[in-house]
Amino acid sequence: MTSSNDLSALAADAYVYGYPLVFDLSMVGAFMTKGFGGLPPAPFNEFAHGDQLADPSTHFVSVNNDTVYTVAQVDLSGGPVRLRTPDTAGAYYVLQFVDAWSNNFAYVGKRATGTEAGEWLIVPPGWTGTPPAGARGVIEAPTSVVSVVGRNVCDGPDDMTRVRNLQKGFTLDPLHPGSPGVAGLPAPDPGVPEELLFFERLRVWMAEFPPAGPDQDHQERFRPLGLLEEGPSPYVNAAPALVRALTAGLAEGKARVEAATKEPADAERPSGSWEMNPHLFDYNLDHFGIGTIDSPQWRIADREASYLVRATAARTGLWGNHGYEAVYAYTFTDADGEQLNGARSYTLRFEEPPPVESFWSVTMYDTPDYYLVDNPAGRYSLGDRTPGLVYGEDGSLTVVIQRERPDDPAEAANWLPAPAGDFRPVIRLYTPGRSALDGTYRLPPIVARG
Structure with a gap:
């Protein structure tokens, strides 16, 4: 009984x-x-x-x-x-x-x-x-x-x-x-x-x-x-x-x-690191049709463990893609471990662009709703398809994240508007390269200015 x-x-x-x-x-x-x-x-x-x-x-x-x-x-x-x-x-x-x-x-x-x-x-x-x-x-x-x-x-x-x-x-x-x-x-x-x-x-x-x-x-x-x-x-x-x-x-x-x-919390992870899990949708263990990758790398080995991963994925990202189609990374904190907030100004400097075969973007969301942020520029995301971005002579790209439009024209071109309060940006990599998936490439932290 x-x-x-x-x-x-x-x-x-x-x-x-x-x-x-x-x-x-x-x-x-x-x-x-x-x-x-x-x-x-x-x-x-x-x-x-x-x-x-x-x-x-x-x-x-x-x-x-x-x-x-x-x-x-x-x-x-x-x-x-x-x-x-x-x-x-x-x-x-x-x-x-x-x-x-x-x-x-x-x-x-x-x-x-x-x-x-x-x-x-x-x-x-x-x-x-x-x-x-x-x-x-x-x-x-x-x-x-x-x-x-x-x-x-x-x-x-x-x-x-x-x-x-x-x-x-x-x-x-x-x-x-x-x-x-x-x-x-x-x-x-x-x-x-x-x-x-x-x-x-x-x-x-x-x-x-x-x-x-x-x-x-x-x-x-x-x-x-x-x-x-x-x-x-x-x-x-x-x-x-x-x-x-x-x-x-x-x-x-x-x-x-x-x-x-x-x-x-991962004690070994540097402050301001982006959270990214390219294997959140690896719980499919039985059905590999057109366009899927049937390999151990993209399957959870423990079937019973996969049930909790599957429930977590449904709760946080229903209908999300496998990591080899697109991956998403987010952060709540800057390089000093402080909560991101529109009262401060920040930079996000890409020494080299994220490795993708299609395109990448960084999108601004408020908290706790994670909605897009209204702003006078009508700009809610920025990425390699954004016209008019200003790159450094070494090919780097510095994104300026703050509430008000920067006075400097070059910074204004690279401006991602932030809300007045706390925020959480998300970086999306569409058809990510191998180095993004295996951790060889690391997304740079957001750095507070002043």
């Missing part, structure tokens, strides 16, 4: 294991009804396109100011779907394919497949048909519902006309017109009390979107919680002891995930 303490511990494990599935599909549902991050809502198998670069009115955590989003939620329950992509004439773009468990399982775009126009076939699990002539490849989805998260590089408001024209070339169509309609997301039992809804969603969605075989073996241990029961929900009139165990486990699981999002 399983004790209440054992059930609570098991429920905490189930939360960590299932949080990415529940959060991912909750966001899928929200996207189709409300949209988010400046994107309008769209039904299954239709792209929603951003119509401008993000600005301070885009209230989305750490939204990027480099690319414009093109996103679709794809339901393959009615059969395969054709994806068409336009010729971007060498311009960076990526379509990232994410299954219901938040695994990145395929990429189409400049790094992965080039920038010429193409047609691709997205197929449901177990599909054995023949792709149409002319298809460049088959994208095998691990679950019948997947997210396609697209990013098109945009070099500022004047570049939006080009981006909008490209967006028209991203289309989704059923392989067989007239095929049955999509099943969508199964709904949880409306009779389940609010405090048990997480586990009800997990039960229903886990059955509808089963994970890879080894994960199915792992989730068998959650049977005593009712998570593998079919038919009517076991949580409508659950026994008080089970309710207590589930609610306690939910709280413990949440605490475990939140703690994992906060990296412990």
